[in-house]
Structures are given as structure tokens and as C-alpha cells.
Amino acid sequence: MSDVLDVRDLRMRYGKTDVLRGVNLAARRGEVLALLGPNGAGKTTTIEILEGFRMRSAGEVSVLGTDPAHGGEAWRARTGVVLQSWRDHAKWKVRELLIHLGRYYAPYSTADVKRPWDVDDLIETVGLTEHARKRVRNLSGGQRRRLDVAIGIVGRPELLFLDEPTAGFDPEARRDFHDLVHRLSDREETTILLTTHDLDEAERLADRILILSGGTIIADGSADELSRRMSGQSEVRWSRDGQRFVHAADNATAFVRDLFRQYGESVEDLEVRRASLEDTYMTLVRQAEHSVARRLTAVAA
């Protein structure tokens, strides 16, 4: 079966600035992908090209088997986009708005996927049952974001785009949202592409993490795979005679064996921590930035 997402050598240039310089990525059905990267790395540009909202400069892009630049309405019906709301549809009631927006999907119902999502079930799924009859303008910030998610999935998309979905969520809303993402990918087999700045979130949600820096993907793998790439950087903490020690070891196992040989039973509170995703992320992004800087210096020279 062909991939839900297949992007090859995607390039984007604004004036004389190259924002994307050859992005490659792919996703299988039901996979959750997190796109990480510093501000200005091109995450939003990438996602908007895949959504069909922005024209690319060059490269091959296939989303659900179609080039999003020419995706018709039937293609649109199979995708979902979670947008950050502001003050749109302020006078609409939650349930009324979801029923209305859902209507557009009805002709695209198939034997496998019944569209749109049943409205009361959907409202319950995103946790807005108590607020179903409220006007949108009377919702709190967190409730509005839940509504944004509901609007994004009302057509039961095969592929869902989430650009910084949990910005402004409180911890409880964030946990609920994570449960929803798991439910969508496990039970509905929805493929999800999300961008986030929250590394913890990426680790918890994503099957695969892509790091975008300087306009290219500099790392692609599960959180585990990425940190194993940096496995030299384990941190060992222990205490001895009431004093605390921290050591960054290349080979943690060998180091700990040595530690016990030397001090035996006086070693207490031992902790060995593999590099976290955050450490891995920082290392990778810094390396990428250095290599760009080196390249630029070389060009200048």
C-alpha cells in the first residue's frame, strides 16, 4: 500500500531566501509524526504546503496519493486541519456549528468511513458535552481549542494536520488531548502530522519524530532511536559519604562497574539516565547550526 504522505526534495523559496532546502518525509497509515524544530525552521511552511494552502517552489509531494496543489474537494474531505481559532463564528452555538460544518462531508461518506462524525459523540469525545449549547464566544480559551480539534476531525479525516495543537492548554486539557490523539491513531487509523515545541509531548504522542532545522530534516526516528544515536551522553549520579556526584559517561555500564570496584558498598542513590529527547534535540540542532555556519564561512572564504 502506498504511503499516506510522501514528500521528496521539497523546496520553498521566498524571494532570495530558501526556507526549505530539500525536505524528505513519508508516513504510513495510522502513524503519528511529530515535526520538531526551532522557530523559523520551516515547520509551518511545510505543513501548509501539505495542507494545500501554500504553493511550493519545487519537489514532489503526494498527500493521500494526490498532489495537494491540485487536490480537489473529494481530497479535501479526506483531510482534517486543526486551526487556531480567534474570534470566528462567535455567535454560533457549539453543537450548531459542528452540525453545520459536518454537513459538507456527508456526500463523501464511504462504506468504511461514515462521514460526518456523529455530533453528540464528537462533542463528548473532545469533552465539550456540558458546553454544547453555549455560544462560541462564551467558551474559555481551552474550550475553544477543544472545539478547534472537533472541527478538524468532524469529517473523520484519514490524515489530520495539527499545528501546535496544545499551545495554551492546561495540564488536564493536554492529557485529554493526548488520549484523543491515541484514540484517533489506534482506533480510527488516522494518520497525524503535528508540530510542537513541547518535546515531552512529541515523545509521548509520536511514533516517529522528525527534526527540521535549516530547511532540511536532520533527524528521523522514534524518540528511542534518536536518543540511542546520542547514547554516548548518559548521565550517572550517585552519592558517597553524604556527598553527591554527577558524571557524563560515554559508556555508562563500564563506568558504573568501575565505580563499584573502587568504592563498593559506599556508593548510594545510583541513577543512570540516558540522554533525554531534549538533550538529543539540542545536540542535533546545535550540530546542524554549526555545520550551516561552517558552510557559510567556507562560501564566504
Added chain:
Amino acid sequence: MNPTWNAVRAGLSRGWIEYRQSLTTPSDLFTILLVTGGFLAAMILTRNTHVPGTHFSLGTTMLVSVLGLNIGVNGLATMGGLLAAEREDGTLLRAKAIPNGMLGYLLGKVVNVSGQMVLAVGTTLIAGTLLFGGLAIGRPGAWLTLIWVLVLGLLATLPLGAVLGSLFPSARSAGLMTLVLGGLAAISGIFYPITHLPAFLQWIGQVFPMYWLALGMRSALLPNAMAAVEIGHSWRHLATFGVLSAWAAAGLVLAPVVLRRMARRESGSNVAARREKAMQRI
């Protein structure tokens, strides 16, 4: 189920929902009452003044002309203003993100604004008839003329309003449109017969639909003898039909091109950028 037909029906229901919402929102209702009340006050004040050269009430003439103004303002400023505001706040982007959403959105807007227009014309007409006499509403021809001017007025102004709304960069700048329309009303013979203006202003006034909408309404609802004070001493139905049709044709040709171009440019980051900008202003 045909997707286009389905979106058409969704759009009609969208328009009806939005129309109902504005009728149940106190601030919207207040604006309608304020504007209608303001005009009625002006008419009452000029009730006993005569249109120069006649014994007919200037207030009654103004009442009828204001019906034409209502069509112009709703079709251009309300339509344009809503479109600019809803592009800014992301409503349009949401429409773009769902299948056939733009079709439904635009149709909804047309239904909603037409509804508001009919409401404005209706309330002014009813209040005016109760307060003033002298309207020639007994003739069957009066209603026929009123309806064709209204329908042609919708066609002449709504697409044009949508084009204007797409061209303005923000909701705030679209507010300028109301000012311009106010100026246009002054030279369109709404408040005073156009024949008393300098010739060049008469020409400018006659280029735009507003003058013809008001003239059409006067021809429908005033006694035939009142044609004597118009340009050419005639209601000029043929010219009215011609000018309004020309504007309708121009709008209907331009609107799809301009709207499509505008829609193509919408994306999440555009809306986010405008939100930032609007927040800074507050």
C-alpha cells in the same frame, strides 16, 4: 448525494442561521434600530418642507430614496465589511479547509446580507407608510417596480461588495467603505434632488448604482407627476435597468476571479499574523 448541491443547501441554511443570529444579538438589533430611527427622524424634520418646484413633501421623497440607499449600503458595505472581517478572523480559512466550504460560505453570506437588506427596506417602508402619507403603494405596478429594482440592486451590489471586501487588507480599513458610501449618498440625490447639484457632481453620481437604486425606488413609490423634478423629467427605467445590469455584470465577472485569488492566499500563518497585528493595536 451531489457534493455541490449538498453545499448549496448547507450554504442556504448557513445564511438563515447567521440571519437569525443577527436578529437575536442585541448589539446588531440596536444598530439596525439606530440607523432606521436616524433616517426617520430626518424625514420627520423635513416632512413639511416641499421638494423645490412642487407641493410634495421632501421627507416622503427622502423616505423612498433611503430604500435605495439601504440596498446600496447593505450590498456594498455590509457584504464587503463582513468578508474583510471574516477573512481577518479566520472564518474564511475554515471554509477553505472543508470540502466545498467556500461555496457554502459565500452563499450563506448572500442569503444573510439579502435578508438584512429586505429587513432594512421593509422596516423603513412600514414605519414610513405609517408616519407619512402620499406614497403611491396602491398601484400594482409599484410593487412590480420595487421588486425588480430590489433584485437587480442585489445583483449589482453584492458581487461588487464581495470584491471590495477581498481587496481591503483588514476589517478596519474596510470601515473606510462606509465613509465613501456616505459621500456617494450625498451626490446620489438621496437627501435632496440631484438636479440641484453642480453638473459634474451629477455626472459622478450617475456613474454609481446608488443614484439609480434611489431613482428606481422613487419611480415605484412616488406619484408619476414627481418624475418632473428628475433629470430629463423622466423615471428613465431603461437607463436604470442598463446601468444596474452593467454593474451586476461587472461584479459577477470580477467576483469569482478576485475571490478565488483571495482564497488561494489564505493560510493559518496569514491568519496568525493578522491576529498578532490586531492584538498590538488594542
